[in-house]
Amino acid sequence: MNDGVVRTAERVLDLFQGARLTPTQRRIAHSLVQHASSAAYLSAAEVAELAGVSQPSVTRFAMALGYPGYPALRRELRALVGVGAAPADNGDNATQRALRAETRHLEQMADQLSSLDAVRKAAGLLSASRPLPVLGMRAAGPLAAYFGYFAAKVLPDVRVLDGGGTMLLDRLDQARAAGATAMLAIVLPRYPRETLELIREARSTGLAVVALTDSAVSPAAEHADVVLPAPVGTQLVFDLHTGPMAMAMVLLQAMCDAAPEQTQARLEEFEATASRRHIFEA
Known part of the structure; x- marks a missing residue:
């Protein structure tokens, strides 16, 4: 997983912070975080299959987050993917990128x-x-x-x-x-x-x-x-x-x-x- 994908997952997770979600909705949110880069381009039916829930559950999940429906949530997810998909290459090797990602995790926690x-x-x-x-x-x-x-x-x-x-x-x-x-x-x-x-x-x-x-x-x-x-x-x-x-x-x-x-x-x-x-x- 590269730095851009990590940042995308973090931004997707931010969408759900503080939301009062049911167990089914938490399962949907977890699937979106785990598949942040690709989930933004899936239909409601495909997200439902990914999370193992019904398609109406995906719609209710989007509405629980304040969106009029899943298409509006997907547009937000696509915007987030666009922000984090192309990180600058500063010459770091894979080990350095992994450790720098940990630094960002600690900053996020702080x-x-x-x-x-x-x-x-x-x-x-x-x-x-x-x-x-x-x-x-x-x-x-x-x-x-x-x-x-x-x-x-x-x-x-x-x-x-x-x-x-x-x-x-x-x-x-x-x-x-x-x-x-x-x-x-x-x-x-x-x-x-x-x-x-x-x-x-x-x-x-x-x-x-x-x-x-x-x-x-x-x-x-x-x-x-x-x-x-x-x-x-x-x-x-x-x-x-x-x-x-x-x-x-x-x-x-x-x-x-x-x-x-x-x-x-x-x-x-x-x-x-x-x-x-x-x-x-x-």
Whole structure:
């Protein structure tokens, strides 16, 4: 995926930011973002087939965004494609382009975080949960472990859920029985089915769900109480997760800010223990 396609997808996503969409409409939006360059030239019937929905659903989706119908939305999409389709060639190689795209992702996230309402709401839900389950399957597993490692320094009971199978449901039940009231779900492409199923199960048992995912219209968003979007880089063979990692640390910072005295006490206790046990060389 070249820089122009990345910018086009970002502009298409901006069309849907803040819109109150049904699960079906989120599926349509997600398909348009994932196929931004080509979707702008498809008919309503072709978009419906791409998203796996009915053609009237595509029309209702366009109207939900404030357009009189799908043709008006398609004209807007075509204009966006025209803006981003021909980036200037500044001589960068593929690796440089991929990393520069990550810089733009971080700048986009910084702009979106001019309001911290969603982050603070998420921090409040997660900070109050004892224990705190953190879900991350497949590609999201390392990020769940990374978040869990640092969160455990300031929270008394953090449980990373990163293994599949039926025992995963058992671990969720155990966390809820121990007093958990919320769960952080880190959901990255290609959206493992077992992750989405566990999120639905968590919601059905009364847990609040904070989804840290790649887009506001990702499949995880329709099942979450709070969505924290953080785009992933797609220009290398495997995705770059710079944005999601940054968002995870922004969220943890907000959790620390919500209870500064408790955070300080826990950190001092950890440092004293680390010193006594000679855990670190420096």
